[in-house]
Amino acid sequence: MNDFVAWFQHNGGVLDTSMMGITDFPGSGRGAVALQDIPENHTIFTLPRSLILSTQTSTLPSVFGLEAWKKHKLHKGWVGLILCMMWEEAQGSQGKWITYLASLPTQFDTPMFWSDEELQELQGTAVVDKIGRDEAERDYHEKLAPAIKTRPDLFPSDQIDTWYTLHRYHVTGSRILSRSFNVERWEGEVEQDAEDVPAEDSNEDSQADTSIGSAMDVDDPGDGEEAVDEESSDKDSDDEEIEDTSDIAMVPMADILNARYDSVNAKLFYEKDHLHMVTTKPINAGEQIFNTYGDLPNSDLLRRYGHVDIVPCPHLKGALGNPQDVVEIRADLVVNVICGDASNDETYRQRIDWWLDEGGDDVFIIDTDPIIPAALTSLTRLLLLTQEEWEKTLEKGRPPKSKFDLQVSPLLRRIFETRLTGYQSPDLEVDTKLLASESLTINKRHAIVVRLGEKQVLAGVLDTLRLMEAALSDVGSNGSKGKRRVVSGGTAGETKSKKARH
């Protein structure tokens, strides 16, 4: 660590060593600690932009030739940055970032590195479909490996088995996944139309997002389209968000800070020539300095960073869990539950295609405030319409309202109960007991925390359903039937649902 700090300072980084120390936090690796009381708005370190490592600052793309770089599709997704980092590391003592790269971990607790047996423990959770090992390996074999073969002068054959292996590719991808930031270029540096530059970037300091995409997440649609990072959820957007991956950067020193739910007390800001880590709250001496990736559900924390957050949760009446946990319910599960064997019949296919064409969601999100997504009720009702009603709906061009009644209620229950059977065991008690056992490996413990958190969310939404059913019966027994309506939460297509590719 001393070597790293010396390298940082030697290359223009300024660390307030009276305020910030680097130390090991059991269970979280290295992290930053306040050595004395730090006031809000204090700069704890600064580094020049030239010290960040990205496809903009590494010389590899230009020595490789930008045209050839593009020909091998190294400008799309994360593969270009991975190759830059591998190459910089292969330069040994000649490499500008060697001391920094040598300080980064080579082992990760993320599911990317789990055995099949360990992955089984995650069955049913939002992690499994998103690990993206196959996509990542496809990029390695189809882009990176052919590219390096064309330039033995840059990638000598005797270095391939050390620095450019598939394993090192995964390690480097995981370093990016768990540590990168999105550092936009300053106005004037940006080689794009002015209107593409967000207004807030023009003059004042801007905040650098911790990157939440990854090599593994990026979908390369081909056909000359831009790479799309489906994980750009912090930008309040759908999966159509186009991320300029050339802004993804490794930021030495900034990536030493750990994260914890609701604990962020420092943020990275950037300006024309420098980046600054600035406190956003007063921090007491001895406290950890946290920069956060946005408070994420445990499924995402595990997949990207290899850890989970467990804090006392209001939705669990003070028991430990993650208040950000969610359950994803895929529209195909809804269709299967409601239509059964007839799912592929023309009458349902037409409705489903129409739903999707109209921008309807194909994944519904339930969170710890377990409101039933309005879009889920609406899709359920769409599938229940008679032919005549369906034709009217088509004419109106509007999906059915998300009215909750005795017809949809048992179906919603079956949807949630079927979703529960996707886990190794639908029983919450089983996992609670397992967690109490001391002999669990870290991966198994993490898997149980993730799936238990999701099952607790499902238990919450089933409780909500019971309350809504009880409210319906009250309405009926009070003789006011038809005058009051119980509706599910939000409006169709609001934040409780989203489109996602699977």
Ligand SMILES: C[S@@+](CC[C@H](N)C(=O)[O-])C[C@H]1O[C@@H](n2cnc3c(N)ncnc32)[C@H](O)[C@@H]1O
């Ligand atoms: C940005 S790095 C922080 C520095 C890192 N601890 C190190 O030793 O290099 C993020 C990684 O730190 C670890 N980490 C961060 N916050 C954590 C937490 N609350 N609990 C456990 N591990 C954490 C995870 O391994 C994560 O992938």
